[in-house]
Amino acid sequence: MSYSVGIDVGARMTRALLLDGHGRVQGRAIRETGARLELAAQQVLEDLCGNYRVSRPEIVYIASTGYGRYRVPFRQIQITEMSCHAVGALWLFPRTRTVLDIGAMNSRALRIAPTGRVEAFRMNDRCASGAGRFLERVARSLELELEEVGELSLRSQDPQPISSICAVLAESEVINHVTAGKSVEDILRGAHNSIGERLVALVRQVGAHPEITLTGGVTKNRGMVRALEERLGVQLNVSPHSDYAGALGAALLARQRWLRLQESAARGRLQSCEGAQTAFGPSP
Structure with missing residues (x-):
């Protein structure tokens, strides 16, 4: 199973949300942000992995948001709070x-x-x-x-x-x-x-x-x-998830980004195969 994660590093709290490969919410984690933003982000990720029995390699894409979104060193992408809350709210309602x-x-x-x-x-x-x-x-x-x-x-x-x-x-x-x-x-x-x-x-x-x-x-x-x-x-x-809307939106956008990358890679492989057939002709 592959997972995507959204991490919302807020001024007071840092939240993380875990989505499975089907886009279903599988887990949440929260910590006080404190003065060490990188540590708070790392801790909520570890909490997700530990509490929901997910290995780190199974997490294929991580998006960060919130005022501390640039302080998540292991992210693949950072996204503005506005975009994440909009997407998260629309998913909830x-x-x-x-x-x-x-x-x-x-x-x-x-x-x-x-x-x-x-x-x-x-x-x-x-x-x-x-x-x-x-x-x-x-x-x-x-x-x-x-x-x-x-x-x-x-x-x-x-x-x-x-x-x-x-x-x-x-x-x-x-x-x-x-x-x-x-x-x-x-x-x-x-x-x-x-x-x-x-x-x-x-x-x-x-x-x-x-x-x-x-x-x-x-x-x-x-x-x-x-x-x-x-x-x-x-x-x-x-919603019971309303306080996690930023992390939810980040996770949804992370999953969307991952799927697009997978589709792009698949098209690239297909084009490579077609190019090889053109160069060498059909197999006898």
């Missing part, structure tokens, strides 16, 4: 026409064609207030784990506004709300609403069309999904 990728450092809205080609895109600029890093700062200010904030925000009765577009300044607003005696749930709901407003602005700038699919690590946050759905007025596509 074939009627996708708009993708909202929410990562730790960056968020981007994509309008895509039925083929997965990116037709238009917008990204949050400069500040990380439109992405997961904002929620990390808020969680730290409230002495919470990042995984807790989404569920807690859903219990809010009186959301408190967070108006700053800067993640650092927003942290000061959070502290002010705490000092004023506001509940953790209400502060968190305000933080999610603030991010939601900025993300929805990106979606509208690309001329969003349904269906809209969410990708990236923040898709695990139900509070964020709720904030976006309330503002967009539609139900959003979210």
Whole structure:
């Protein structure tokens, strides 16, 4: 069996996804990226091989993506995040026409064609207030784990506004709300609403069309999904694989590239045989 692998080296997490020769998902792996990007990429590849009993020679093609995609020394090809998230989202939800990728450092809205080609895109600029890093700062200010904030925000009765577009300044607003005696749930709901407003602005700038699919690590946050759905007025596509959409798209494009190389090699062999017959004539 031959396999293709997509590795998404993100700012916070590194993910890898394994596809078999039939294009079926066979495994996933995740590690914190940390400061040593090459090591994180190597570890997720080793995790795939060890956990799913795949030998390294069986992996015929590896594509890397994410902000650290150039730091994967064993890749065959590197592909932009936009292309990978577009292809991954379309595989998860074939009627996708708009993708909202929410990562730790960056968020981007994509309008895509039925083929997965990116037709238009917008990204949050400069500040990380439109992405997961904002929620990390808020969680730290409230002495919470990042995984807790989404569920807690859903219990809010009186959301408190967070108006700053800067993640650092927003942290000061959070502290002010705490000092004023506001509940953790209400502060968190305000933080999610603030991010939601900025993300929805990106979606509208690309001329969003349904269906809209969410990708990236923040898709695990139900509070964020709720904030976006309330503002967009539609139900959003979210899959158990949504946080792996970048790695999935990379793996799919890696498999596509491998198949094209195989087809090209087969045509080359056929042309060589035909050339030999022309040169020496048919066999008696």
